[in-house]
Amino acid sequence: MTKSADHEQASPSFSLPAYVFEGPAQVAIRTRTNDQPRYVDTRLSVWTWYDGGKAMKIDWAALHLNPNLMQIAKAFVAYALEKYAPVTAFKASGVFGRLSESDISAKFPWTRQEVITTISTWANFRESTIFFRTFYRWALNRGISGFDKGTYIALKEIKTIRLDPYERIFLSQSGLALDEEIRLLKRIEGGIPEKDWSEAQLNMLLHLSFELGPRSIQLHSLDIADFEFVESADHQKYYTLWLPMAKKVGQRRPERRPRKITTRLGEKISQHVSEIQRRFGGDDCLPLFVNRRGKRLSVQEIGLGLKHELNEAGIDKANQVTMLLRHHLGQGLADQGTPADMIAELLGHNSTVAARAYVTATPNIARIKEKALGKSPSYKRIMRSLLTGEIVQRRNTVSERAVRGVIDTQYIGDIGACALPVHTHCPYNPVYACYTCKKFHPFADGRHEQVREALQREAQRFIDIAEQAGDLIHNRPLAQHQTTILAVSATIERCRQHTEDAADGTV
Known part of the structure; x- marks a missing residue:
């Protein structure tokens, strides 16, 4: 029997050199806005970071992991925070919560059979399986003791339930019916309450979502500086919104792309900017959409506000808010014969896969x-x-x-x-x-x-x-x-x- 075979069959009772996480005390993360923390303090037992106005945490003290494995896990999460978007890093960190509930949480190193047996039970948790493979490959590439190539190859063979992110578009018409669109337009043009600026803001959010179909995180990330207008010699005003892209891979800060908006929407935003600057500190007010305390609206608050507006327009569709209007825009563009690459550009997609889904689903x-x-x-x-x-x-x-x-x-x-x-x-x-x-x-x-x-x-x-x-x-x-x-x-x-x-x- 070879040495490697001996290693594979034997129980991992031998000791490995203790791994120590020696990363930076503060890890820089990919922030979307300038008014949220840009660093995670790795000296604390609870690592906290933010995205979309939501706090994300990993409590290391609550995880029942082998001490050596705990140090390796911290190094991987620090790597994920630097490499991925905040939400993706949070999902990656979740694999250790699932791992801490498994039979191998207190063991390390593991035999190949222990790893495969444990991860095979995660077939219904596709995200955890994928991130565990990513973690294993990361450790293997860095030569960390306790990880071997044969186990990684075996991990790649584990099948998970495949989810098509565009299946809903392919299988159903997910936009608005004609009568619903008419009611929505009546709501948009129904007049802005002069005394209640927050109600006017919700109306503007609905109008903007109908015209450009942004995700909630894009609306959350908008600053006043992203809105601009140009006045021509004949006093005509042309409005532009520099919309932050939500899902552009590998970018440290969100790319912003100019989107022309209608004069009516531009006038609404212009009035809104003047009002919130008057209320919340003039030029010191950065966010475009704020709550009653002058703080940037969170993704959750935006979703609730838009849900209210849709309900007021007589549109009640479970669990669909910004994505409903986004699908409706993509569907409408496809119905008009817009090429897939142009739909992808307008909606800010990384590829034309989703755009082709709209074209296929809307014949x-x-x-x-x-x-x-x-x-x-x-x-x-x-x-x-x-x-x-x-x-x-x-x-x-x-x-x-x-x-x-x-x-x-x-x-x-x-x-x-x-x-x-x-x-x-x-x-x-x-x-x-x-x-x-x-x-x-x-x-x-x-x-x-x-x-x-x-x-x-x-x-x-x-x-x-x-x-x-x-x-x-x-x-x-x-x-x-x-x-x-x-x-x-x-x-x-x-x-x-x-x-x-x-x-x-x-x-």
């Missing part, structure tokens, strides 16, 4: 086009002659003729029947080729929407790969998918019309 333009085409007699004749065979009822079809296949790793059936002899092998790929084949007879109530959604997901994957390869223009598989998607959309419209005609007794 309103496609519906309008399909409806218009579906009413055209010429279009109907063309579709009948170029695409599929006659529409049939599922109940009138023998199961042997039913078409089944796989798209985007998803099994799909119950879409139609094939007119080829039962034992004839079709030379084309089922489902993909069916919607442009005269031998295919779509079911009137077939799952054609499911086919279209699967094709759209697969086409997006082609787009992503083609973008990386720089071959987005001359991409035959992508062009084929787009043609098939159009054919499926046409079939959906034909089936809908067929069902309506059957209900009217015309077929």
Whole structure:
């Protein structure tokens, strides 16, 4: 047995050199504003830092950890505070709270089996699992005793429940309905209370959220200095808000980007600035949004205020405030045909993934086009002659003729029947080729929407790969998918019309 194998199998009763955290007495953190503490005092038993007006703490004395491990954990949290945003650092520190409740909290070093057995029980706590891997890799890269590469590789094999951050956008329409938008606009334009400046501030927050869709943390971070206006020679005023970006990776201080706002909103902000400077100390007042004591509004206070405004407008959606208005803006931009990269820029995203989610989840333009085409007699004749065979009822079809296949790793059936002899092998790929084949007879109530959604997901994957390869223009598989998607959309419209005609007794 080799020395490494002996180390792996044996109980870790041997002693390691004691690790001592020798970091700075004060760790500089990534602050969003100038009026919050910029350092964490590492000499205290409770480390405290702030973000969004909320205090975040880690109480080392309350954690039941091996003393050697405690020192290593402090060094990692100090590293996280310097590297990550305050909220991310707080999430990273949470892994030690979960670790202190485990069977290996008082032990160190650990065997590989002890680590894997413990972390495998965290499958439902994806965030903790990821941050523990990050912690282990950090210690391994620094050559800290008690961490080995084999254990880290085994940690990477542990599967967690994957959460898609944009799943809600893909699966549901998360914006405002038309009647809700009308009520919201009435609330925005309903007049500002002259005597109650705090009510006027809430109205302005609602107006700003509707126009630009910022996150709560962006509203919290706004300063008076971020608002500016220019007056032209003909006395026209143009207003700009330098909006701090909330999720830009690797930046020490939030980047601010100029956003043009409407004259009405600009006038509201201008009046508001004059009022709060009069009330709370002139030029010494830095925040744009303050509470009744003149302190910067916290993220929680902003959320409660906007929730109140939405309720007053007759809009009551659980757990949705700024994100509701943010999704509504992204959805509206997508409906107007705005490119994904422009949506990403306007909403301050790091990539176009979320913007593509809006485009995929809001096919309103496609519906309008399909409806218009579906009413055209010429279009109907063309579709009948170029695409599929006659529409049939599922109940009138023998199961042997039913078409089944796989798209985007998803099994799909119950879409139609094939007119080829039962034992004839079709030379084309089922489902993909069916919607442009005269031998295919779509079911009137077939799952054609499911086919279209699967094709759209697969086409997006082609787009992503083609973008990386720089071959987005001359991409035959992508062009084929787009043609098939159009054919499926046409079939959906034909089936809908067929069902309506059957209900009217015309077929």
